Structure formats: C-alpha cells, structure tokens
Amino acid sequence: MRRIAVVDPLPVFRVGMAAVLGDEYTVDTPDDVLTWAVAVDRPLVMLTLWSTQSWATLTALAELPAVLVVALLDEVTVAAAVRAAALGAVGVLDRAAPGPHIRRAVHAAVDGAAILPQRILAALAAELAPELDASSWEPPSDTQLRWLRELAAGSTVAHIAADAGYSERAMFRLLQSLYAQLGVRSRTEALMKAQQRGWLRT
Incomplete structure (x- = not known):
C-alpha cells in the first residue's frame, strides 16, 4: 500500500487527513518528512504551506527523486499556487477541501496528473504562453x-x-x-x- 505523509501544524488536521485517506493508503505523520521521504518507496506528501520553513520544505522535497507533493493552502491565491507549483508541487488544494477533493488530488498525483483550481491553471497557461510560441x-x-x-x-x-x-x-x-x-x-x-x-x- 502506498504511503502518504501528512505535514501540518495541527494534530487534529493530521488525524482528519488520515481518516480521509487511510482506507486506500498508509498515512504517516513524520516529524522529519525529508528523512521519511528518502526512506519510503514512491513517497507522496500532503504538505500544508503555512510558514517560511514549510515553503523551504517544499523546495527540499522537490529536489528528491520521485517525491510527489500536494500543497495545501489556507487561502488559494494565484500567487501562492503558482509559487507552489513552480517549487515542485504536483497539485494545489484548499486546506479546507472536502474529503472527495482530497482523494481526487491524491489519485491524480499517483496517476501522473495534477489537480489545480481552474483560475490557477489559467494563470499558469498565460505565464507559459510566450514560451510556447x-x-x-x-x-x-x-x-x-x-x-x-x-x-x-x-x-x-x-x-x-x-x-x-x-x-x-x-x-x-x-x-x-x-x-x-x-x-x-x-x-x-x-x-x-x-x-x-x-x-x-x-
């Protein structure tokens, strides 16, 4: 069973995420997610971006081979979501997203796809348009x-x-x-x- 790490400052949130995902995945809440990611086969991390340190953790995780990160934001702004994607997140979700949305984002990441809010996708497309031409x-x-x-x-x-x-x-x-x-x-x-x-x- 694929293992997922949930990194969030609130224990109750981590418990809730385990309840949402625990029927399909093994959910861990490591103190050191970087060490965990190196030790686990095909790791996936649900990472809440709430501090400077959490953004640094996203950058460090993205540099590890085969690590998938779904970023969770308290407020999904275009700037924050684009920054998360640029730093290596394969999906961006509202931290208050309902269980089905969370599962859908995890399934997409595992399948090699990404789920982003539509306005975020539009912003990314606009940013990449000159390059595509x-x-x-x-x-x-x-x-x-x-x-x-x-x-x-x-x-x-x-x-x-x-x-x-x-x-x-x-x-x-x-x-x-x-x-x-x-x-x-x-x-x-x-x-x-x-x-x-x-x-x-x-």
Missing part, C-alpha cells in the same frame, strides 16, 4: 521522450538510470540538460510542457 528550444529525442514518459509514470531517476545504463548522478545531469533544452527549469515544468505538447502519449 518561442522557437528557441529543441524538441526532445526519442530517448528523451521515453525518459519524460517514465518520469510522468512515477519512475525514479535511479530506475531510469539503470535502464539506460547510466549512473544516477549522470542521469540527473542528463535530465537537467533536457530541462534546459526544453527551456524549463524543473521536472514539473518539463512534464507540464510534455503534457501540453502531447509527448506523454505512447
């Missing part, structure tokens, strides 16, 4: 497309590296080069562009 980036090769599809399916960098015959460190460098080639700064942005371009369809 630019011709300064080079389309990915067949091998690079395979890597993107594997990332979208939840494969770890270590797994992709082993399949391709590279070390994990070399694969990280190759992926960073791919992101730069596509004119993006992160795995999340690369997968967003790949989805928009239809590259993730096999």
